[in-house]
Amino acid sequence: DIRMYLKSEIDNLVEKIVQLQRSILKFAKSSGQVIIPGYTHLQIAQPVLMSHHLLSYIEGLERDKTRLQDAQKRIDAMPLGACAFSGTGLAIDRELVRKELGFVSLTANSIDSVSDRDFILEVLAGLTILSVHLSRIAEDLILWSTKEFNFIDIDFSFCTGSSIMPHKKNPDILELIRGSVGRIHGDLSSVMILMKGLPSSYNRDLQLDKPPLFDAVDTVKDILEIFMALFGNIIIEKESIASKVKDESLFSVDIVEYLIKQGVSYRKAHDIVGKMVIDCLDKGKKISGLSSTELKKYSDKLTPDIRGILNAQASVNLKSSYGSTNPKLVAKQIAKWSKQL
Structure with a gap:
């Protein structure tokens, strides 16, 4: 029965999700205090601990896991005895x-x-959402492994060369994961479309629900297993990352918050720092290189002591809100997941 199959397969999927979470957690621990430039809109934004970024994957996978476990509760009802569709008069x-x-x-x-x-x-929907998370992880790792980012080096066992360009190291496995996710979305769509026009009771069309379900379950399991192994075969390019977090535009929000703490309104602080950053970019200067007189042109609240916050370590240390990238708070999250998983 398909319900018995899914009860068993959800247990298998949940176990594989947990194993992947452990693999990511181990990698997060190995990253230590490495700080990377974080991105929004694929544009450089603010510094964050690499481990903080990796923990975001674990959070998403946790929701995927509980989503499947919740679906399992509704699967656990036996339909046998309904017979054709009206029940039976036999003494069952x-x-x-x-x-x-x-x-x-x-x-x-x-x-x-x-x-x-x-x-x-419901299971297909859960697998589709899970696959979105897996695809986004794959995309992050693909980007991180490029020469432009150069955050990580993925073992060649998960990559291929080029038939014509000897220097290439292509993350083919991750690209295939990203591509396979489209099939899982198609599996959900096919059963949705199959169901939408059916009258009540049994119809032979329902026989066609199984191939897409089996395909989605098997594909997700394969992807989870690949990721488990892959996260154990990544080298962090610490020197390259360290050079990238020297960009002082990463600390613009920290300067804004510095001004707010001095009594400046958010809107005014944003305008002040925005003008200062643009001027520095136009003149080829660094914010840390501005004299006291130059700083006062933007705001009398700005003093040379802002140089003390113009570094990645100070930036992450300044964060204090729950769930932020502050090293102490991230360490607590790592400890929590170590105990929970």
């Missing part, structure tokens, strides 16, 4: 069969019992 004992097969409950309506595929749609 559905409760006995339920106990023997290990179901938690019985389905309560025979027509719904033979026509319900909500549980398949």
Whole structure:
């Protein structure tokens, strides 16, 4: 029965998700206090701990895991005994069969019992959301491994060369993961479209729900297993990363918050720092190189002591809100996940 299959497969999927979370957590621990430039809109934004970024993957996977576990509760109802669709007059004992097969409950309506595929749609939806997270992780790692980013080096066992360009090291496995996710989305769509026009009760169309379900389950399991191994075969390019967090535009928000703490409104502080950054870019200067007189042109609240916050370590240390990239708070999150997983 498809319900028994899914009960078992969700247990397998949850275990593989946990194993991937552990693999990512181990990699996060190995990154130590490495600080990377964070990005929004794929534009350089603010410094964050690499471990903080990696923990965001674990958070998403945790939701994926609980989503599947929640779906499993609704799968755990036995439809046997509904017969064709109206039940039977024979002396069957559905409760006995339920106990023997290990179901938690019985389905309560025979027509719904033979026509319900909500549980398949729910699992496919959960797998689709999970696959989105996996695809985005793959994309991050692809970007991080490029010469332009150069945050990480992925072991060649997960890459290929080029048939014509000897210098190439292509992250083909990650690209194939990213591409395979489209198939999982198609699996959900195919069953959604299959169901939308059916009248109530059983129709032979329902036989076609299984190939896309099996495909999605098997594909996600394969991707999870690949990621488990891959995260154990990544080298962090610490020197390259260190050179990239010297860009002082990364600390513009820290200067804004410095001014706010001096009593300047957010809007005015934003305008002040924006003008200062533009002027420095136009004149080829660094903010840290501005004299006291030059700083006063922008605001009398700015003094040379802002140079003390114009570095990546100071930037992450200044964060204090729960869930932020402050090293002490990230360490607590790592400890929490180490215990939980």
